[in-house]
Amino acid sequence: MPPRETPDSPRRRIVEAAVELLEQGGAAAVSTRAVAAAAGVQPPAIYRHFGDKEGLLEAVAEYGYARFLESKRAQLKPAPEDPVEELRRGWDSVVEFGISRPELFEVMNRASGRGADMAHRAGLEILHRRVRRLAAGGWLRVDEELAAQIIQATGRGAVIAWCSTPAERRDPALLSILRESMVAAVTRTEPTLSATESGPAPAARALRAALLDVSGEAVPLSDAEQRLLREWLDRLAADGSAPTG
Known part of the structure; x- marks a missing residue:
C-alpha cells in the first residue's frame, strides 16, 4: 500500500x-x-x-476499497446481536455502493495490483468474520467458504443486473428478492447446534467458527492437535462423514 x-x-x-x-x-x-x-x-x-494509466487505475481501485472499507468497519462496531440481520446489512452496503458508484465499483473488481489485492482481502476478512458468526450461532446452512462465495456472487450480480437495466425499467424489488434469496440459501430459518436433528455438519461448523474466534486466547491443544481437529471439523462440516483412520 x-x-x-x-x-x-x-x-x-x-x-x-x-x-x-x-x-x-x-x-x-x-x-x-x-x-x-x-x-x-x-x-x-x-x-x-x-x-502509466493502468497504475493510476490501480490506485483508483485502492482509493475505492479504502472508502468502502471505512463504511464496512463502521458497521462492525458494535457487532449486532442478530448475525442474520448483520448479513443483510452487509449485503445491502455492497450493493448500495456498487449501484451508486458503478464505474468505481467496476474498476475495483477489475484491479489486480498488490495494493488493491490487499484491500480486497481486508474486505473478504470482514465478510468471513460475519459468516463465522453465523456458523457459531448455528445459523449456517452450507459450508463457510460456499456461503461467502454465494454472498459475493449475488451481491456483484445484483449490481451488474441493476446497472445494465435501463433506468426506466429498474425495479427495487429485484434487489430485495435477490438479497432474501441469498439469505435463504446460506442460513436456516431457526438456528440449530444439535447434531441429532440434522446431522453433525451444523455442530461442526459452529465449533469450527467458535475456535476461530478465540484468537489471542489460550487453546489447550498443541499445534498438531489443532490441525488435526480442524481437518476433522472441515470434513464433518462439508458432508457430515465421520473421520476415519
Whole structure:
C-alpha cells in the first residue's frame, strides 16, 4: 500500500481527480492529460507516481476499497446481536455502493495490483468474520467458504443486473428478492447446534467458527492437535462423514 498521504499531496490530488473523471465519463475519460489538468499538475507527474494509466487505475481501485472499507468497519462496531440481520446489512452496503458508484465499483473488481489485492482481502476478512458468526450461532446452512462465495456472487450480480437495466425499467424489488434469496440459501430459518436433528455438519461448523474466534486466547491443544481437529471439523462440516483412520 502507498505511504500515508496528506489531503493536498500531488498523489492524492491526482487520484481524486481520476476518480471524479471516472465517475463522470467512465474509464475512457481518465486520460493522463485530463487527469493532470483536473489535478493541477503536469502529465509527467502521473508517470512519476503511477508509471502509466493502468497504475493510476490501480490506485483508483485502492482509493475505492479504502472508502468502502471505512463504511464496512463502521458497521462492525458494535457487532449486532442478530448475525442474520448483520448479513443483510452487509449485503445491502455492497450493493448500495456498487449501484451508486458503478464505474468505481467496476474498476475495483477489475484491479489486480498488490495494493488493491490487499484491500480486497481486508474486505473478504470482514465478510468471513460475519459468516463465522453465523456458523457459531448455528445459523449456517452450507459450508463457510460456499456461503461467502454465494454472498459475493449475488451481491456483484445484483449490481451488474441493476446497472445494465435501463433506468426506466429498474425495479427495487429485484434487489430485495435477490438479497432474501441469498439469505435463504446460506442460513436456516431457526438456528440449530444439535447434531441429532440434522446431522453433525451444523455442530461442526459452529465449533469450527467458535475456535476461530478465540484468537489471542489460550487453546489447550498443541499445534498438531489443532490441525488435526480442524481437518476433522472441515470434513464433518462439508458432508457430515465421520473421520476415519
